[in-house]
Amino acid sequence: MQTLQLLWAGIAQGMIYALVAFGYNITFATSKILNFSLGNVLMLGGVVGFILYMTRGVPFAAALAGVIAVGAVGGVLVQKLAVEPSLRKKSQHAWILATLAIGIVLRNGAEVFWSTDDFKMRSPLGDVPLRIGGAGGIGIYPQEILIILVSLAIVLAVETLKARTLLGKAVQAVSEDKETASLMGIDQTRVILISFSLSAAIAAVGGLLVAPVTLVSATMGTVLGVKAYSASIIGGLESGYGTIAGGLIIGLSESLTARFVSTGYKDIPGFLFLIVLLLVKPAGLFGRQAVRKV
Amino acid sequence: MTEAGHLAAPRPPLPRRLAPLLLLLPLLVPLLVENQYYVHGILGRILIYTLLVASLDLVVGYIGDVSIGHAGFFAIGAYTVAVLTAPPALNGDSAIAFYPQWPFLLALALGVLLSATAGFVLGFPALRSSGPYLAVITIAYGLIIYTFINEQEAWTNGTKGVTLAPLRLGSLSFGGNNYLFVLYPFLVGVLWALRNIGNSFWGRAFEAIKNSSVAAACSGISRAYYKVSAFVLSAGVAGLAGGLFAQLDSYIAPNTFSYNLSVEFLIALIFGGTRSILGNLIGVTLFVFLPDLFTAFADARLMVYGVLLLGVLFFVPEGVAGILRRLWGRLPVARVDREREALAAQASQVEVFAHAVDRQGEALVLESVTMRFGGLTAVNDLSLIIPRGSIRGLIGPNGSGKSTTVNVLTGLYRPSAGRITSFGHDMGGLTTAQRARFGMARTFQNLQLFHDLTALQNVLVGLHQSFRSNLYQVACWTAAAQREEWEAKVRAYALLRFVGLEAQAFERASNLSYGQARLLEIARALAVSPGLLLLDEPAAGLTSAEIEAINAIVRRIRDAGITVLLIEHHMEMVMAISDEVTVLDFGRKIAEGPPGAVQANPAVVEAYLGKHPTAIAVGP
Numbered sequence: 001m002q003t004l005q006l007l008w009a010g011i012a013q014g015m016i017y018a019l020v021a022f023g024y025n026i027t028f029a030t031s032k033i034l035n036f037s038l039g040n041v042l043m044l045g046g047v048v049g050f051i052l053y054m055t056r057g058v059p060f061a062a063a064l065a066g067v068i069a070v071g072a073v074g075g076v077l078v079q080k081l082a083v084e085p086s087l088r089k090k091s092q093h094a095w096i097l098a099t100l101a102i103g104i105v106l107r108n109g110a111e112v113f114w115s116t117d118d119f120k121m122r123s124p125l126g127d128v129p130l131r132i133g134g135a136g137g138i139g140i141y142p143q144e145i146l147i148i149l150v151s152l153a154i155v156l157a158v159e160t161l162k163a164r165t166l167l168g169k170a171v172q173a174v175s176e177d178k179e180t181a182s183l184m185g186i187d188q189t190r191v192i193l194i195s196f197s198l199s200a201a202i203a204a205v206g207g208l209l210v211a212p213v214t215l216v217s218a219t220m221g222t223v224l225g226v227k228a229y230s231a232s233i234i235g236g237l238e239s240g241y242g243t244i245a246g247g248l249i250i251g252l253s254e255s256l257t258a259r260f261v262s263t264g265y266k267d268i269p270g271f272l273f274l275i276v277l278l279l280v281k282p283a284g285l286f287g288r289q290a291v292r293k294v
Numbered sequence: 295m296t297e298a299g300h301l302a303a304p305r306p307p308l309p310r311r312l313a314p315l316l317l318l319l320p321l322l323v324p325l326l327v328e329n330q331y332y333v334h335g336i337l338g339r340i341l342i343y344t345l346l347v348a349s350l351d352l353v354v355g356y357i358g359d360v361s362i363g364h365a366g367f368f369a370i371g372a373y374t375v376a377v378l379t380a381p382p383a384l385n386g387d388s389a390i391a392f393y394p395q396w397p398f399l400l401a402l403a404l405g406v407l408l409s410a411t412a413g414f415v416l417g418f419p420a421l422r423s424s425g426p427y428l429a430v431i432t433i434a435y436g437l438i439i440y441t442f443i444n445e446q447e448a449w450t451n452g453t454k455g456v457t458l459a460p461l462r463l464g465s466l467s468f469g470g471n472n473y474l475f476v477l478y479p480f481l482v483g484v485l486w487a488l489r490n491i492g493n494s495f496w497g498r499a500f501e502a503i504k505n506s507s508v509a510a511a512c513s514g515i516s517r518a519y520y521k522v523s524a525f526v527l528s529a530g531v532a533g534l535a536g537g538l539f540a541q542l543d544s545y546i547a548p549n550t551f552s553y554n555l556s557v558e559f560l561i562a563l564i565f566g567g568t569r570s571i572l573g574n575l576i577g578v579t580l581f582v583f584l585p586d587l588f589t590a591f592a593d594a595r596l597m598v599y600g601v602l603l604l605g606v607l608f609f610v611p612e613g614v615a616g617i618l619r620r621l622w623g624r625l626p627v628a629r630v631d632r633e634r635e636a637l638a639a640q641a642s643q644v645e646v647f648a649h650a651v652d653r654q655g656e657a658l659v660l661e662s663v664t665m666r667f668g669g670l671t672a673v674n675d676l677s678l679i680i681p682r683g684s685i686r687g688l689i690g691p692n693g694s695g696k697s698t699t700v701n702v703l704t705g706l707y708r709p710s711a712g713r714i715t716s717f718g719h720d721m722g723g724l725t726t727a728q729r730a731r732f733g734m735a736r737t738f739q740n741l742q743l744f745h746d747l748t749a750l751q752n753v754l755v756g757l758h759q760s761f762r763s764n765l766y767q768v769a770c771w772t773a774a775a776q777r778e779e780w781e782a783k784v785r786a787y788a789l790l791r792f793v794g795l796e797a798q799a800f801e802r803a804s805n806l807s808y809g810q811a812r813l814l815e816i817a818r819a820l821a822v823s824p825g826l827l828l829l830d831e832p833a834a835g836l837t838s839a840e841i842e843a844i845n846a847i848v849r850r851i852r853d854a855g856i857t858v859l860l861i862e863h864h865m866e867m868v869m870a871i872s873d874e875v876t877v878l879d880f881g882r883k884i885a886e887g888p889p890g891a892v893q894a895n896p897a898v899v900e901a902y903l904g905k906h907p908t909a910i911a912v913g914p
Binding site for chain 1: 354358360362418419422423425426427429430431433434435437438441444445553554557560561564593594595596597599600601603604607608611
């Protein structure tokens with residue numbers, strides 16, 4: 001029973017990783033850039049959600065709208081402040097450092113202007129677990145169900161849009177070949193901007209989703225962002241649905257290690273898996289390996 | 295080198311030779327200043343962190359990979375020293391179960407060794423992955439090490455940390471400010487060695503791999519060897535910094551070695567500027583001092599760093615050191631005139647082609663070579679014999695398989711079938727770098743110069759395999775290593791003179807014009823001392839005057855006994871200088887023979903102009 005309980009918790013946690021990993025995936029698809037501040041954008045979503053919903057007491061739907069807005073604007077800012085200058089510089093690694101820097105500013109900003117403490121956030125669906133299988137059965141928090149459903153819905157919706165709509169085609173075109181896409185009349189800067197905005201909004205929603213099952217704090221996004229990054233690499237950066245596999249692998253390995261080995265070592269198997277996987281498949285589980293051209 | 299002896303580098307002026315004595319001055323600080331906080335706390339930290347950042351620089355600045363896991367190596371060094379030297383008396387109520395109580399230096403040596411081993415292990419994923427893929431591996435690596443020092447309480451006492459006894463030698467205490475006497479010699483020695491390595495053929499090999507790993511391989515540089523070596527060196531130095539850090543406060547706890555530390559040091563490195571010891575020092579000093587200067591901002595220091603980093607990335611991408619380097623370059627002391635004069639004088643004593651080794655057999659034999667990519671056959675059943683000492687033209691319309699052929703020859707692609715022999719040796723099992731060392735050099739159609747390096751350094755990379763010094767000799771900059779470096783420089787200068795680029799010797803490759811870049815590619819390929827030179831469209835984009843110059847150079851190369859395979863679109867050039875011409879179309883050989891005969895061959899005319907009469911009836 002306890003194992004089932006942990007499996008369930010692992011899946012819920014894994015879907016949060018998957019959701020943020022999907023955020024990484026979206027910007028990589030358009031610009032070959034990962035927004036390393038995404039973990040801290042998630043934190044921003046959690047903190048803004050907490051302030052609106054708990055401190056100010058606005059309705060949850062309004063808090064959600066606020067979080068989405070903050071994320072979307074945040075994504076635009078990241079793109080304008082960190083990514084666009086890096087792209088113009090044509091420097092290989094400037095974007096890694098620039099987005100890391102934004103993440104640090106966000107985290108430290110939250111510490112300075114908000115709080116350095118941890119806070120408990122109420123779930124809009126209540127904090128009483130549903131019992132499945134009688135009194136001794138596994139407990140499922142409504143929030144966990146919400147996490148899984150919303151994450152799946154977002155990934156599915158965006159992937160469908162990418163496959164079916166003109167904007168989706170434009171995204172793929174920009175991803176394949178920026179120059180040619182530009183020549184075809186696609187405004188690549190706009191496509192990239194939209195992808196950053198969407199990706200950050202998704203991460204911010206992730207923060208609001210995960211807040212009731214963990215704690216809200218300025219540091220909540222740091223490790224989560226790193227794990228989601230691992231999840232996106234495991235799944236393969238080119239693969240949208242691969243992020244779900246990556247997220248679940250990290251989430252489940254965590255909860256199972258915590259159960260059968262020790263909580264202290266819960267991160268190790270996921271990271272070891274990542275390192276070994278990249279030795280065997282350098283582009284992740286579902287990624288494509290590029291042929292080297294001279 | 296045979297003609298050595300009479301080649302000697304110019305001696306630098308006296309003040310410059312005496313300048314290293316200034317390095318002794320900081321040793322006075324602990325004697326003159328009593329303040330513990332600034333000398334021991336701040337200065338000590340700056341010295342140790344500079345070592346750490348310099349180690350990071352090897353990977354980030356020289357090899358060009360982003361590591362966000364160096365805190366892990368730092369931790370390995372620190373905890374090896376802490377665990378091995380901690381006395382039980384100071385860790386009374388701890389969970390530690392083992393007290394080996396080794397002497398400090400022995401523990402430090404083991405820490406460096408363990409850390410270097412960890413770097414070796416990280417080197418392998420680094421060979422297969424790069425960019426965001428490698429970055430995540432380094433993060434995972436750092437976090438795994440972090441977890442272990444947190445959890446292995448029997449050794450590390452977990453989050454509560456380990457307390458060490460201050461160092462002493464007899465009645466002499468090396469605690470407090472006196473610890474600087476231990477720290478400083480390590481710092482100066484290691485930074486000096488790193489600087490020597492960075493300026494030597496090792497450093498050039500690192501940068502060559504960073505700028506173009508393909509061109510590095512074609513210059514005979516094994517990417518695996520140098521990349522893994524860089525990770526081992528870097529991890530070893532980071533481990534040393536960690537070991538020294540353990541004794542700084544005589545207490546360490548896991549918190550110090552978190553993911554944040556890796557990120558912060560990356561910031562310090564970029565801020566100060568890469569590939570510069572001075573830059574490392576400046577970055578770290580700012581990093582340690584800033585929170586101290588603005589105590590009110592101590593809580594907000596990360597925000598300040600973040601904003602500073604963004605500013606540096608976009609306004610001065612070369613960091614503070616980059617600015618200083620540019621200013622320094624304008625001073626008369628920094629002029630390279632003396633070196634240039636000495637090189638120019640001595641280069642005339644060098645025979646450019648003296649090293650072309652006598653080789654036997656046909657220069658190149660292809661037997662039924664086929665290269666398929668999925669369903670596409672780019673080269674189909676190609677057989678070819680190129681006799682020694684000739685110029686062979688290889689032509690064909692776009693997509694006929696010319697460039698693929700060159701890539702198969704140099705080992706960048708493994709052929710699907712067939713056999714390649716050069717001077718009687720089977721090339722089958724050889725890597726690109728091994729083929730280069732064997733004597734197969736090439737230029738690139740889409741220029742692959744090492745753009746961060748000067749023209750002279752580009753040619754020096756080509757001379758890579760002529761260096762015999764080992765790493766120890768290079769690190770200590772022994773007389774032998776210095777002589778070897780100078781002799782190579784003279785030869786590189788002579789090669790630049792051969793292609794007519796001596797005036798640009800100290801110019802960065804990225805500043806050269808298109809035609810000059812093409813010439814530099816040839817000079818770099820010649821530096822490999824090839825028996826067979828593959829020229830991949832050397833005339834692409836050049837004016838007819840520049841093509842004339844290249845024609846003359848290619849003829850002189852042939853006259854020196856080097857066989858040339860010339861891949862070219864420019865028909866006039868091929869017909870003018872080739873002894874024989876091979877024509878490809880759709881990956882197949884359709885004609886071969888002397889230029890005149892090939893030109894008249896109906897199959898060739900058809901391949902180029904098409905069969906249908908309207909295809910040639912163009913024009914108004």
